Amino acid sequence: MPGTLYLVATPIGNLEDITLRAIRVLREVAVVAAEDTRHTGKLLAHLGIHTPTTSFYEQNELERIPRLVSRLASGESVALVSDAGTPGISDPGYRLVRAAVEAGITVQAVPGASAVLTALVASGLPTHAFAFLGFPPPRAQARERWLAALATRQETVVFFEAPHRVRETLEAAARILGDRPAMVGRELTKLHEELIRGRLTEIVGQLTETRGEFTIVLAPADKAEEAMPLPDSPALYREFCELTENEGLGRREAISRLAERYGVPSRQVYSAVERGREGPAS
Known part of the structure; x- marks a missing residue:
C-alpha cells in the first residue's frame, strides 16, 4: 500500500506556532524532505524528533521527485517542509504534489503558520477577497510593469519583497498606484515583529529598518480610480x-x-x- 505525502506547515518565526499534528507527522514519517536540511534539522532537534531528512529545493527538485515518489509508492510516508510556513507557497513543492497525485498517492496538507494569512488578517484591509502574488520582479522596469498591472484589481493584494528592495518597491507602488492604504509586516511572529500601517508614502517615511523578511499588503483599487x-x-x-x-x-x-x-x-x-x-x- 502506498504511503502518504504530507505537506507540513512549520513556524515562520515563533517556534510555539508548530501544531500537535505537525509534530506527530514529523515523528512518524520515514523521511522529511526539506528546503534546507540544516535549518529544518534545528527545528527537529528543538522538538526532539530524529526523523532523517533529505534536501529538496528548486535546483534539485526534478532529480529528487522520482526518488521520493518511488519511496511513497513502496509504502513509505514523506513529509515535505519549507524553511518557514506552508510548503509550496513561494518555494518548491507543487511539482512533487502533482507527481504524487498522478501516481495515485494520497496527499494531505497539515495546516499551520503562513506569512500570507498572518499579514492579511493583521492588516486591517479587506479580507473577503485577496490575491497572493509571490515576489515582484527584481529589475526596476519589470517591477514597474508588474505594479501597473495591479492598478485596477478589486481585491487586496499580498506579496513578499526582499529587504534590499522593499523601500524602492514601496516608492514605486505609491507613484504608480497612488497613495493607497497598505501594511508592511517585518519579521512576522518573531521577537522584533513590526507592523507598519498607513498610506504608502507614510509607510515609506516610517520604514527605518530594512533587514529581515517583508510581507506587503495593498488595499484594493478604489472604485473611482478604476473608472478613471x-x-x-x-x-x-x-x-x-x-x-x-x-x-x-x-x-x-x-x-x-x-x-x-x-x-x-x-x-x-x-x-x-x-x-x-x-x-x-x-
Missing part, C-alpha cells in the same frame, strides 16, 4: 512626456504604463499620444 476616464490627447501626451523624460521610461514602457493606468488597449493610447504630439489641427 482616458484624458484628451494633449493631456495624455503630457503624461507620456512625464514618464519618458522625468521617470526615464522607454517609449514602449510609457505606452504600456498609460494603458494599464486607464484600462485601455496600448494601441488606443499610442494613437492618442500621437495626436497630442501633433497638436490641434490647423
Whole structure:
C-alpha cells in the first residue's frame, strides 16, 4: 500500500506556532524532505524528533521527485517542509504534489503558520477577497510593469519583497498606484515583529529598518480610480512626456504604463499620444 505525502506547515518565526499534528507527522514519517536540511534539522532537534531528512529545493527538485515518489509508492510516508510556513507557497513543492497525485498517492496538507494569512488578517484591509502574488520582479522596469498591472484589481493584494528592495518597491507602488492604504509586516511572529500601517508614502517615511523578511499588503483599487476616464490627447501626451523624460521610461514602457493606468488597449493610447504630439489641427 502506498504511503502518504504530507505537506507540513512549520513556524515562520515563533517556534510555539508548530501544531500537535505537525509534530506527530514529523515523528512518524520515514523521511522529511526539506528546503534546507540544516535549518529544518534545528527545528527537529528543538522538538526532539530524529526523523532523517533529505534536501529538496528548486535546483534539485526534478532529480529528487522520482526518488521520493518511488519511496511513497513502496509504502513509505514523506513529509515535505519549507524553511518557514506552508510548503509550496513561494518555494518548491507543487511539482512533487502533482507527481504524487498522478501516481495515485494520497496527499494531505497539515495546516499551520503562513506569512500570507498572518499579514492579511493583521492588516486591517479587506479580507473577503485577496490575491497572493509571490515576489515582484527584481529589475526596476519589470517591477514597474508588474505594479501597473495591479492598478485596477478589486481585491487586496499580498506579496513578499526582499529587504534590499522593499523601500524602492514601496516608492514605486505609491507613484504608480497612488497613495493607497497598505501594511508592511517585518519579521512576522518573531521577537522584533513590526507592523507598519498607513498610506504608502507614510509607510515609506516610517520604514527605518530594512533587514529581515517583508510581507506587503495593498488595499484594493478604489472604485473611482478604476473608472478613471482616458484624458484628451494633449493631456495624455503630457503624461507620456512625464514618464519618458522625468521617470526615464522607454517609449514602449510609457505606452504600456498609460494603458494599464486607464484600462485601455496600448494601441488606443499610442494613437492618442500621437495626436497630442501633433497638436490641434490647423
